[in-house]
Amino acid sequence: MRQIITFLMLGITSILFSQNKLLIPDTLSGTNINLNLQYGSFEFYPGVQTSTMGANGDILGPTLILKKNQFVDIKVKNELNDTTTIHWHGMHVSAENDGGPHTTIAPSATWNPSFTVLDKAGTYWYHPHLHEKTNLHVSKGIAGFIIVRDEEEAALTLPRTYGVDDFPLVIQTKTFDANKDIVVPSNADSVVMVNATIDAELEVPAQVVRFRLLNGSSQRVFNVGLNNGKKIYQIASDGGLVSKPIELTRLQLSPGERAEILINFSTSAPGETVYLMSYASEFQNGIYGATYPGMNSMQTLNNYNPNPINGTNFNLMQFKVVSETVNPIKSIPTDLVDVTPLLESNSDVTRNLTLNPVQRGPNMLNGEFLINNVSFDMDVINYTIPLNNTEIWSITNQTPIAHPFHIHDVQFYILDRNGVAPEPSEQGRKDVVIIKAQETVRFITKFEDFADDSVPYMYHCHMLTHEDGGMMGQFSVVTTTDVKDDLAVPEKFELHQNYPNPFNPSTKISYSIPLGANNKYPFVSLKIYNILGSEIATLVGKEQQAGNYQVTFNATELPTAMYIYQLQVGNFVQTKKMMLIK
Numbered sequence: 328m329r330q331i332i333t334f335l336m337l338g339i340t341s342i343l344f345s346q347n348k349l350l351i352p353d354t355l356s357g358t359n360i361n362l363n364l365q366y367g368s369f370e371f372y373p374g375v376q377t378s379t380m381g382a383n384g385d386i387l388g389p390t391l392i393l394k395k396n397q398f399v400d401i402k403v404k405n406e407l408n409d410t411t412t413i414h415w416h417g418m419h420v421s422a423e424n425d426g427g428p429h430t431t432i433a434p435s436a437t438w439n440p441s442f443t444v445l446d447k448a449g450t451y452w453y454h455p456h457l458h459e460k461t462n463l464h465v466s467k468g469i470a471g472f473i474i475v476r477d478e479e480e481a482a483l484t485l486p487r488t489y490g491v492d493d494f495p496l497v498i499q500t501k502t503f504d505a506n507k508d509i510v511v512p513s514n515a516d517s518v519v520m521v522n523a524t525i526d527a528e529l530e531v532p533a534q535v536v537r538f539r540l541l542n543g544s545s546q547r548v549f550n551v552g553l554n555n556g557k558k559i560y561q562i563a564s565d566g567g568l569v570s571k572p573i574e575l576t577r578l579q580l581s582p583g584e585r586a587e588i589l590i591n592f593s594t595s596a597p598g599e600t601v602y603l604m605s606y607a608s609e610f611q612n613g614i615y616g617a618t619y620p621g622m623n624s625m626q627t628l629n630n631y632n633p634n635p636i637n638g639t640n641f642n643l644m645q646f647k648v649v650s651e652t653v654n655p656i657k658s659i660p661t662d663l664v665d666v667t668p669l670l671e672s673n674s675d676v677t678r679n680l681t682l683n684p685v686q687r688g689p690n691m692l693n694g695e696f697l698i699n700n701v702s703f704d705m706d707v708i709n710y711t712i713p714l715n716n717t718e719i720w721s722i723t724n725q726t727p728i729a730h731p732f733h734i735h736d737v738q739f740y741i742l743d744r745n746g747v748a749p750e751p752s753e754q755g756r757k758d759v760v761i762i763k764a765q766e767t768v769r770f771i772t773k774f775e776d777f778a779d780d781s782v783p784y785m786y787h788c789h790m791l792t793h794e795d796g797g798m799m800g801q802f803s804v805v806t807t808t809d810v811k812d813d814l815a816v817p818e819k820f821e822l823h824q825n826y827p828n829p830f831n832p833s834t835k836i837s838y839s840i841p842l843g844a845n846n847k848y849p850f851v852s853l854k855i856y857n858i859l860g861s862e863i864a865t866l867v868g869k870e871q872q873a874g875n876y877q878v879t880f881n882a883t884e885l886p887t888a889m890y891i892y893q894l895q896v897g898n899f900v901q902t903k904k905m906m907l908i909k
């Protein structure tokens with residue numbers, strides 16, 4: 328399995344260079360799928376056992392091969408001593424099947440989601456999502472691919488024989504201590520692996536080969552390309568096929584993102600070695616992976632991350648070209664599928680979100696970071712979205728580092744970055760979008776099919792350190808019937824004047840809640856807006872019992888201005904103004 332090749336480099340240094348055969352996860356398909364989350368031990372380094380976590384094995388998990396419109400009944404057994412969850416990243420499933428932080432699986436318990444696969448053919452993935460432990464459980468090893476197939480994709484001349492001309496590649500960097508134990512969290516992740524294989528080698532037939540790339544790293548962004556300068560052809564983004572193959576020399580992939588690519592090895596000589604690289608030296612500062620992950624060296628001198636692979640070009644893995652298979656595909660198709668983005672004119676609402684630092688320094692790498700100036704609170708629903716709403720989310724990154732923003736439930740279409748239409752590789756269906764420092768990205772999406780007023784969906788940064796640190800929010804999709812329930816609530820609420828007013832930097836806002844109809848406690852939302860109507864913060868967003876409440880609004884990070892606070896319960900809305908003077 329492991330070949331050891333020793334060679335001399337520059338005639339000075341003798342290095343031991345080993346290539347390890349790429350691990351290819353087993354597959355599971357059919358209606359009944361069993362996943363056992365378990366502890367394991369895996370040989371990342373020859374002769375050294377590292378303790379890991381995996382699904383149905385020591386590391387990673389089996390690739391689930393699903394068909395669109397099929398029903399699937401999944402049993403996830405938790406054999407760990409720790410509570411966890413499993414989330415089907417990118418898939419359009421109901422909130423209770425989504426596996427977010429609310430849907431915990433206790434040790435020894437089995438979770439049994441079941442759903443009809445509604446997604447287009449594409450590459451999705453599953454991973455744990457327990458609040459504050461996502462990074463630990465993913466970095467220790469639990470992550471698996473989901474390949475969805477459909478008729479539209481089946482009609483195209485594309486490689487699709489798993490493990491022969493169609494390979495899943497999860498790219499990760501990890502940190503190992505001196506005992507070769509995995510360190511979580513860490514900014515010293517300099518060990519590069521593909522499918523848990525360090526220095527991976529894969530034999531590829533001399534023809535068109537499809538790779539399903541997934542960035543499964545905690546934090547690192549990759550800039551994928553080939554060392555021989557040849558082109559790669561992107562055929563799918565997060566949510567499935569794009570309209571035609573996109574010819575690229577570099578493909579940027581941030582945590583959580585997927586891309587399917589074709590590489591044409593038919594002109595390569597047998598025995599030829601081609602390296603899949605990450606050209607991180609080409610990254611501008613302000614991206615985790617660049618020399619200075621902060622915006623520029625001046626701002627982040629204190630936070631300079633001395634990770635040896637930051638800002639360098641490094642191998643992800645190598646391909647060794649071997650003879651072709653029977654019935655090889657030898658050319659890149661010219662057209663794929665019709666992609667019909669949602670139209671901006673069909674949007675029902677624009678929501679403005681901000682990604683904020685909790686304070687200016689000292690740690691611009693790990694945060695903590697906030698969304699709309701608040702940290703994740705399991706008990707606060709940040710947005711209530713009417714079922715079938717088409718929405719534009721406009722997200723402004725006010726921090727000095729790029730964040731991969733991910734939303735559950737839906738695929739979206741990027742409208743623009745700082746007003747400029749996205750590159751072809753970002754024009755398809757997406758569920759993760761990297762938002763660079765000081766950039767505003769707008770996307771459009773539709774919240775269809777699933778409503779649930781008890782289990783919410785998540786949106787968050789997919790840098791797992793940031794997500795665990797609270798850079799996450801949640802939304803409920805509700806039907807108009809749910810909204811009518813709220814309308815039945817008696818209108819005896821009262822929003823009192825805040826005190827002090829004017830204030831600096833904080834003020835107290837109080838309100839009174841009467842008992843709701845039918846013993847149902849009303850859903851209370853108290854939000855702060857600026858005078859342009861942009862939401863600044865959600866102070867309250869949950870069901871509350873009758874009573875008098877007081878919350879503190881802290882405006883340390885905000886400029887002198889008039890602000891508006893609004894209490895909303897069903898169709899009861901009361902708004903008041905307050906003045907921050909610094």
Ligand code: C2O
Pocket residue numbers: 414416454456583733735785787789
């Ligand atoms: Cu891949 Cu909410 O996550």
Ligand code: CU
Pocket residue numbers: 414415416417733734735
């Ligand atoms: Cu997700």
Ligand code: CU
Pocket residue numbers: 696729730731788789790793794798
């Ligand atoms: Cu982030």
